[in-house]
Amino acid sequence: MVDTPAITNSEARVHERMRIRKERVRGSLIDLVVTLGTIVIALVVGFIVTLAVGKQPIAAYTALLTGPLSQVNRLGNWLQDATTLILIGLSVSIAFQARQFNLGAEGSLLVGAMTAAVVALYVPLPPILGIIVPLLAAMAAGFLVALIPGWMKAYLNANEIVSTLMINAIIANLYQYLLINFLTPEGDNVRRSALLPATSAFPLLADIFNANLGRANLAIVVVLIVVIAVWILMRHTSFGYEIRMIGANEKFAQYGGINTKRVVMLAFAIGGAVAAIGGVHLAMGVHNRLILGISAGLGFEGIVVAMLARNNPLLVPITGLFYSYLRIGGDIMERTASVGAEIVQVIQAVIILLITAQFVIEYVRTRRNRRAAEAKL
Amino acid sequence: MRDIIKIYPNGVRANREVHFGIRSGEIHALVGENGAGKSTLMKILYGVERPSSGSIFLRGKSVHINSEHEAIALGIGMVFQNFMLVPSFTIAQNVVLGSEPMRGMLLDQRAAVKITNNLARQYGLVVDPTAIVDSVPVGMRQRVEILKALYRGADILILDEPTAVLTPQETRELFAAIRQLVNAGKTIIFISHKLREVMEISDRVSVMRDGQMVGTLHTSDATESRLAKMMVGREVFLQLDKPTKERGVAMLQVRHLEYVNEAGREVVRGVSFNTYSGEILGIAGVEGNGQTELVEVLTGLRKPVAGTVSLGDHSITGLSASAVRLSGVAHIPEDRLTNGVALNASIDENLIVDRYNKPPFSRAGFVSHGAVVKHGEKMIDQYAIRAPDGTLPVGSLSGGNMQKVVVARELSANPKLLIAAQPTRGVDIGATEFMHQQLLKQRNEGVAVLLVSADLAEVMSLSDRLAVMHNGRIVAIITDVRNVSEEEVGLFMLGVKQQTQAEIEANW
């Protein structure tokens, strides 16, 4: 019989700890390489699709990949589009972390746009406050409206997908009704509100840098603040801890004393407030007024952004920029290379699918975790 | 198995150059502390984990086992501790699952029952082939798992902690079956933390520590204390020092509690008792006699249909789990994977779920990362949780170490009432010793402790009073635990003996 000494002293433990840290760094590097690899493969597959349908596939694909950077105004479009997407992505990620499939961002965005515009139009405000007051009002409105599906889910156990979609539909109709009947100025034959006062418009980057940057505006500063705020909320507050534990295992959270109903409801509501900021950006930065169809379906694109970022608030800006790049590139491709809009969507979908597939695998893996854990006991 | 090295993707080295050999026809016990690498080694043999390096020889030939199916083809079977049966199927259906006898497109039910009966008779593993798995006791479920492995042609049978969930009677039956299997030419690998069992059943014992094989010896050359020392690397004291203690007020008062389960069966029937501050009240009973449900009703995980529960002067009847916890109850749950841990969250996060919003962990709504990490380090140290640090997800810990995370959190919660259900299940001897000391410490500090355990020796040595449950009722409350024998408690557990209602009420 041989008796080999085992690691027990603390020096060896410290050593073991360092080794494991290194191993983990290596693990995350591999993760990164895999992600980049997936993107490359996705782009290649996208190209093959383009080859199959396009008349000038190379030109078309070049338009998709380099379009947004080819002209300054396109760069502006990209930034402006990404701004909204990042906000919606953040909104969605909050409820997702609690495993709630909140599809209400679209509605919250409309509520935010409407509230901000109404306050800006009817409450005379000095500069600076002209931005802050409508912004806060919009956030409050977004919060309250999203509280409804949150409450229904938490206390009535109503399916959140159904309830948020229904509320979205109600809000969309209400928005249209209010805009057409109360906000469209007499004599204007386009259905849109009056221009917002200059004090309530986000300054345009075009004016600041003296370049044709389209409608990109200083709301990107707000985005930066919101990213950091959501990150702090999720990673460093008790509320964030509660959300994450509910997402990890709701029964465990309950057992541990967390008021899961209240937290779930608030996760919806806070998401609503964040999505409302996206509406503020559209009303006070991009259009400077309310128009019909102001959201252009952005509320749903935010889901992809959140998923790509694995609900990590610090990654949302990156995935938001990436996804928005594909959108703008697709637009340019459609216009310059006469590829149909459907094809552009197919290519985008292929790219997104391939990238998400990676996360789906991971999701399945965590589901299997529990079985593995059971086997281990 | 030679030079087996297993490094998990997260960097944990679970097996380090392990040599392990078994002879055909023997009962080979495998022991070691939680996280020593026993399950990992066996999962490698069973093909569900791949070794990072090393080789496996079977009957002199080198083999590569890449999946469960390949292991089964080689005649290797494994029974995991948490069973993998389909609860809504009959026992016969479960046994033949995977290679069913067919009649046309349908499962041949009669053939399945016949196969099951034949196997059961051949190896002395009594089961009821037509019963639904969900409705039979754990001991029988385990026999079903074994039959299933035998049906698939296992010659080498790995049993990972099979006795952790069994009562003494069931363990005796299992051992008889194991002996019969060996007589029929099978080889058994048996993992357990209970050295008494190892001494009783095995021919040889292998001891692992920290991912390494410390050695293999003939059981006849071993003693419990020698094995313990090999496992832990120090002497372990299995004797408990239990000072007498005046009990305080009736902290928990339960009256006429009734619970009906989803299937409509009355599983808790008019249960009444008190648990006093400064005492450990043990609840003994054969598993499946309502103890699990009783605890889950008391802790708010299930709702009672009648009766009252109060804590101190407050009624906590029917409150939610959160509310019960907030009123001062700590709970080591029996179903730890469902309630006790969040597998994907880190050890640190799991350790603060009941106190994240109290100082020092929280200040003005912010969670202090430093305090959380420090707390994690302290618990990992004190409870000997085998993990490099607290950032590891709980899901990647060994079974016993997950349990330690739960116990560490609940024992450090400073509750008024501590409800511990199977606290040391699957935990190694060193840690069991420590947990027993901690339970006594809580009692000595005036906490009311309600202890439910299938390990009769454990409840009897720790409890100040002992309530015995049978068929959803309390059939006896024994105040003089020191002077009652295991046999006598066994008679109460089986419902053979019963105290009168007046006797029980006198001891509430």
Ligand SMILES: Nc1ncnc2c1ncn2[C@@H]1O[C@H](COP(=O)(O)OP(=O)(O)OP(=O)(O)O)[C@@H](O)[C@H]1O
């Ligand atoms: N899937 C996994 N991923 C990462 N690490 C793991 C995984 N499974 C086990 N480990 C680690 O490997 C080591 C050995 O675990 P193993 O389950 O083999 O222990 P064990 O001897 O069976 O312990 P126990 O008596 O508690 O069941 C532990 O440190 C554990 O944390």
Ligand SMILES: [Mg+2]
């Ligand atoms: Mg194990």
